[in-house]
Amino acid sequence: HLHLANTRDTNATKSREPTVNRLLMDTRTASQAKVIRKNAEKTIHSAELTWDVLTKxxxxxxxxxxxxxxxxxxxxxxxxxxxNHGGCQIDCVASMLEVLPNVTEAVDGKIPVLLDGGVRRGGDVFKAIALGADLSLIGRLVIWDLGYKGQEGVERELSRTMALAGVANIADIEKVALHV
Incomplete structure (x- = not known):
C-alpha cells in the first residue's frame, strides 16, 4: 500500500463516522440536508482544523x-x-476566478494563495495570476500538453498568452492585462 509517511500516525484512530460532506451528498431531500447542516454547525469549528499529528x-x-x-x-x-471542488457539490457555485480577487484582497499578501480547478490551458493560468493567485494548480488536461512536448508543451500557451498581452515576465502579470 502507498502511504504518505509524514501523515501516518500509529497512535491515531480513524473515525468510522461518515463526514458531513458524505452525509450531504447522500441526502435525498432539502429537509435532510438542512438537518445535517444544522447538526454540523454544532460540531464543526475552525478550532478543530489543527493538526497535532502533522508537523508539515x-x-x-x-x-x-x-x-x-x-x-x-x-x-x-x-x-x-x-x-469550489469542481462544482461537484453545488452546480451553480461561483467560479474560482469570480471569488479569487476578493479572497486575495482579504489575505492581503500575508500567505500564498493557490487556485485549483477549471485550469485547462495557459490562458487560465494567466488569468489566475492576474487576479491575484500566487500559484495555479494545473489539471489533468495539461497531461495532453505534457504528452505533446513535455514541459515546453505546458509552457507554450502561457508564454503565448503573455506575449499577446504584452507581458514579458510572470511577475509582471496584473489584473489590468485582463481589461476587467
Missing part, C-alpha cells in the same frame, strides 16, 4: 469567501487554496 504545512482547500481567507491568516496557516 497546513493549507486549507475550498476557500471561497473573504472571511474564510482572513480566518486562515488569523489561524496562522501556511497558504490557502481557492477552490
Amino acid at each position: 504545512e497546513i493549507i486549507p482547500k475550498g476557500i471561497m469567501a473573504p472571511d474564510d481567507g482572513r480566518l486562515v491568516v488569523e489561524r496562522g496557516d501556511d497558504a490557502i487554496v481557492v477552490s
Whole structure:
C-alpha cells in the first residue's frame, strides 16, 4: 500500500463516522440536508482544523469567501487554496476566478494563495495570476500538453498568452492585462 509517511500516525484512530460532506451528498431531500447542516454547525469549528499529528504545512482547500481567507491568516496557516471542488457539490457555485480577487484582497499578501480547478490551458493560468493567485494548480488536461512536448508543451500557451498581452515576465502579470 502507498502511504504518505509524514501523515501516518500509529497512535491515531480513524473515525468510522461518515463526514458531513458524505452525509450531504447522500441526502435525498432539502429537509435532510438542512438537518445535517444544522447538526454540523454544532460540531464543526475552525478550532478543530489543527493538526497535532502533522508537523508539515497546513493549507486549507475550498476557500471561497473573504472571511474564510482572513480566518486562515488569523489561524496562522501556511497558504490557502481557492477552490469550489469542481462544482461537484453545488452546480451553480461561483467560479474560482469570480471569488479569487476578493479572497486575495482579504489575505492581503500575508500567505500564498493557490487556485485549483477549471485550469485547462495557459490562458487560465494567466488569468489566475492576474487576479491575484500566487500559484495555479494545473489539471489533468495539461497531461495532453505534457504528452505533446513535455514541459515546453505546458509552457507554450502561457508564454503565448503573455506575449499577446504584452507581458514579458510572470511577475509582471496584473489584473489590468485582463481589461476587467
